[in-house]
Amino acid sequence: MTQQLDARLNAFRPDLADSRLARQVKAKTFVEGVKQRIAEPVVDMRGEPRSDSAIATQLLRGQDVLVFERREGFAWVQALDDGYVGYIRDIALESADVALTHHVIAPRTFVYPAADLRFPPVAALSLGSRVAIAGQAQTRGTDYALLENGNAVIRAHITEIRQQADDYASVAESLLHTPYLWGGASAFGIDCSGLVQLSMRMAGKAVLRDSDMQAATIGKQLKANGKLRRGDLVFWRGHVAIMADSENIIHANGASMDVRLEPLHEAVARIGGLYGQPTVMRRP
Template sequence: MALDRRLNAYRDDLADKSLEGQVTARRFVVGEPARIASPVAALRPKPDLACGIDTEVLLGEEVTVFDRTDGWAWVKAASDGYVGYLPDSALAPPGNSPTHQVIVPRTFLYPGADLRFPASATISMGSRITVVGETETRGTRYFLLSDGRAIVAGHCLAVGTYPSDDYVAVAARFLETPYLWGGRSGFGIDCSGLVQLSMMMTGRSALRDTDMQAAGLGAEIGRGDLKRGDLVFWKGHVAIMEDEKTLLHANGHTMTVAREDFDAAVRRIGWLYDVPTGYRRPVA
């Protein structure tokens, strides 16, 4: 059986050294570490801006780079193992390890420690930054970053600490965030991206795509057992149970992250995508 190309870096001409003996390629390489230097980098299955995106990688996240050609980098994301192409300009050397991560859906980077300064960038929950100092301006505390910029300190926590142990509460913070196919940020997010990012912010891991989550995230349960935190899967879609009667999901019907009555959602979705294909309870 062929390895899943979404999670395994191999092409006819080049492959990840760790796959030697499992796939056929003309050359195998170890790859070089890099970090995402842009607020969000779209990861595509082909090196083509007209190609739809598979997922996104956030500021400060680490990737392994296997190839750089014509302004594109072929990479594997460290956070979930996803493989794809992104602009080479989105990458920077690995540098110092990030010290903090953003814990609010969106926040700003400023050229200095003052909220009156024009923001230089907007970054998403899950972004990672390297803090080298802190200061206070008119009662607001700021972290100073290694690149000279500043961020509101209350919007961050040290790497390895989390804003909540309840991933459903994290997911609810994204209500009304626009739906974006392949999105994985506070600017736009899809159904499986909402599950993955919300879990990541509670210290849990989840694979990226709906089929991956349906195949092995937690334990299978029955419909009658559903409670807060359980997942409902349709073909190509996933929703999070907020309680026994209500779900949260990023969806193409409202084009947002929305709260919806579970039974009503099953009826609404059923005419096009049939009934749910399964129910799973993530491991705590």
């Protein structure tokens, strides 16, 4: 029974499990998750509660999670955006009581201690981070949005959460040359499926995190000889790329170690030696 559930998307262990899974898994104790929010710019989620455990994914400021356990500096959580389960540092959490109003639409933006770009920044936020805006200010002709604690961000770098990008491929293009990071899901470092997920999230499309999940669930499958167009997805075993047009792809890859635009046929030839030919193509 337990084996039928994907542990990446369901919180269960032999000793502890999400109470919503009480009829599906066996566990010594079942608990109800407590809603909390990510307070830091980027937080690594790991498969085990250890700082040397590999990064499985990342969470951005303003993302909400359910917390099932807090112990020895780590919290066992499930992200509400995509259901991903893992361990994060518990100091990265805060209350989820404040209503978030805006999200970052620039690839990266600074947080200043006040509305003045000459002040040293106190943090940097990634595309997709969510904040609560309490006011606005202008200094020397530059418009700022004010956070509740008095910090400020450039007004042009955010927009209301309800406002979404028209073309998710354009969002991906804004991240060209972002460094490749295994498990990365931010504009500071990102992997192939993280690029797809973050870009689609900014366009109002919620998709799962890992490439195998995306290959099984996003949109509709295309015929092997079908003509590709902008926004289509090409999947390999363990990899995914976004079509920029009928011949070129955008993808975060370990060959160039960044988000790169390249001809599809060149990527197929290079990747084929390691992972074989593309396994499926899908249209969101």
